[in-house]
Amino acid sequence: MRKIGVIALAWVLPWAGAQAAIYKCVDSQGRVTYTNDNTNSKGCSQLEEDLPVSSVPALRPPPPAKDFPRVSPDQQKARDDSRRNILEEELAAEQTALDSAQKALAEQEGIRLGSERNYQRKLDRLKPFQDQVELHQRNVEALQKEISNLR
Numbered sequence: 001m002r003k004i005g006v007i008a009l010a011w012v013l014p015w016a017g018a019q020a021a022i023y024k025c026v027d028s029q030g031r032v033t034y035t036n037d038n039t040n041s042k043g044c045s046q047l048e049e050d051l052p053v054s055s056v057p058a059l060r061p062p063p064p065a066k067d068f069p070r071v072s073p074d075q076q077k078a079r080d081d082s083r084r085n086i087l088e089e090e091l092a093a094e095q096t097a098l099d100s101a102q103k104a105l106a107e108q109e110g111i112r113l114g115s116e117r118n119y120q121r122k123l124d125r126l127k128p129f130q131d132q133v134e135l136h137q138r139n140v141e142a143l144q145k146e147i148s149n150l151r
Contacts, residue, residue: 022047084150091143098136105129 025033025044038044071079108129116122 080150084147087143087147087150091140091147094136094139094143098133098140101129101132101136105133 021036021038023035023038023044023046025035027033027043034047035044038046105126108126112122113125116125
C-alpha cells in the first residue's frame with residue numbers, strides 16, 4: 001500500500017509546480033518581464049490565473065520543392081569541364097603575375113638608394129613588393145587546391 005502512495009506522489013509532483021503564480025514586472029525604464037519569482041517585488045504584480053497567453057506562432061518552413069531541377073550527367077560534366085578550364089586560365093594568369101612580381105622584387109632588392117643609409121628604410125621600400133609576391137603565391141596555392149578538389 002505504501003508503495004502505491006509513493007508512486008502516486010511521484011506522478012503528481014511534476015504537475016504541482018505548474019500551479020505557481022506568474023508576476024508581471026515593469027522596471028524603471030519601462031521594460032516588461034514575466035517571472036514566477038517574486039523576490040524583486042518592486043513594480044511586480046501577480047497576474048490573474050485565467051488570462052490568455054499572448055504568443056506568436058512559429059513560422060512554418062516552406063514545403064520542399066517536389067520538382068527540384070535535375071541536371072543530366074552530360075550537362076554536369078560540361079559544367080565541370082568549363083569550371084576546370086576557367087580555373088586553369090586563372091591559375092596561368094596568377095602564375096604570370098607572380099613571376100612579374102618576383103622579378104620586380106628582385107630588381108628593387110638590387111637597388112640601394114643614397115637615402116637608405118638605415119637598412120629599415122630599404123625594408124620599408126621593399127615591403128609593398130614582398131606583399132605582392134605573397135599575395136600572388138597565396139592565390140596560386142588556392143587555385144591549385146581548388147583544381148585538385150575537382151572530380
